[in-house]
Amino acid sequence: MTTLLLVRHGLTALTGPVLAGWTPDLHLDERGRAQVRDLGARIAGLPLAAVVSSPLDRCLETAEAIAAGHADPIEKIEVDERFGEVRYGDWTGRPLEELAKEPLWRVVQAHPSAARFPGEEGESLAAAQHRAVTGVREWNERVAAEHGPDAMYAVCSHGDIIKAIVADALGLHLDQFQRIQADPASLTVIRYTELRPFVVRLNDTGGGVADLVPKPPADGASAGGGDGDAPVGGGA
Numbered sequence: 001m002t003t004l005l006l007v008r009h010g011l012t013a014l015t016g017p018v019l020a021g022w023t024p025d026l027h028l029d030e031r032g033r034a035q036v037r038d039l040g041a042r043i044a045g046l047p048l049a050a051v052v053s054s055p056l057d058r059c060l061e062t063a064e065a066i067a068a069g070h071a072d073p074i075e076k077i078e079v080d081e082r083f084g085e086v087r088y089g090d091w092t093g094r095p096l097e098e099l100a101k102e103p104l105w106r107v108v109q110a111h112p113s114a115a116r117f118p119g120e121e122g123e124s125l126a127a128a129q130h131r132a133v134t135g136v137r138e139w140n141e142r143v144a145a146e147h148g149p150d151a152m153y154a155v156c157s158h159g160d161i162i163k164a165i166v167a168d169a170l171g172l173h174l175d176q177f178q179r180i181q182a183d184p185a186s187l188t189v190i191r192y193t194e195l196r197p198f199v200v201r202l203n204d205t206g207g208g209v210a211d212l213v214p215k216p217p218a219d220g221a222s223a224g225g226g227d228g229d230a231p232v233g234g235g236a
Contacts, residue, residue: 002140003152003200003214005043006162006188007066009058010035015184019099020058021085021092022121028061035185036062040069043154043187043209049147051077052139053156054084062185063156082135085158089122113174129164129174132157136165140192150214162188169197 010032014020028036043066051074053063060077067074091099099105108115108125116124136155143151157165159182167177169190181203182188189201189212200212 001150001214002144002192003150003212004136004140004190004192005046005048005152005154005212006165006182006190007039007062007154007156008159008162008182008184008186008188009054009056009062009156010039010065010185012058017097018093018095019088019091021088022056023093025057027057032058032184033061033065036065037069039185039187040065040067042206044069044071046209046212047072047152047214048074048154049143049151050139050153051156052080052083052153053077054158054161055079055081056084056158059083059156059158063154066154066156080135080139080155082131083155083157083161086125086128086160087117087121087123089117089119091117091119091122109178111175112177125160125164125177126174128161129168129177132161132165133168136192152212152214159183166190166199166202169199 162182163180
């Protein structure tokens with residue numbers, strides 16, 4: 001039962017008003033650095049088998065804060081481009097207020113599975129989801145093979161990528177992924193079993209994390225069934 005911690009990067013100067021995308025040399029600002037330090041301290045005691053990051057600076061800096069604050073040394077941050085931001089093409093660097101007037105904006109909002117961003121570098125949201133979910137599945141297999149079936153690892157990524165991964169875990173069509181929220185420096189947790197994924201936390205920006213440590217099967221909420229069974233009646 002592999003546990004994935006999805007972490008969105010902290011705030012930057014562009015977060016909110018501008019679609020940053022793959023803008024180079026975009027770093028966390030003072031607010032973002034404080035956010036990820038707090039997050040790193042909050043999850044310092046969790047048994048992370050690996051920390052994986054998007055190649056973009058704001059995610060790498062978030063991953064570095066998690067590694068630096070961890071109770072056990074994390075010597076290497078793995079970089080995986082599949083967790084990089086959606087390639088927004090010609091929309092990159094433009095104000096959201098301006099983009100909201102584009103015809104494509106309504107497609108992105110209401111029918112994102114049909115949305116492809118303009119320009120040679122533009123990517124479809126469906127392709128972005130596919131690469132990210134493929135990355136998760138491969139990392140699940142890797143950490144389970146190297147660290148056992150109850151391994152836990154963290155991926156530092158971006159809002160739309162995290163939302164797309166969560167939609168897949170929930171069995172939602174991509175057209176529903178705009179119903180999911182992933183705030184800066186938030187923590188989203190998914191447990192993957194042979195039967196189904198369980199979304200354990202979503203857009204968590206505070207609180208304890210002790211309950212995220214994998215428990216022996218006899219103590220688990222699914223006692224009486226398989227590891228992938230959902231507790232009838234809600235569980236303990």
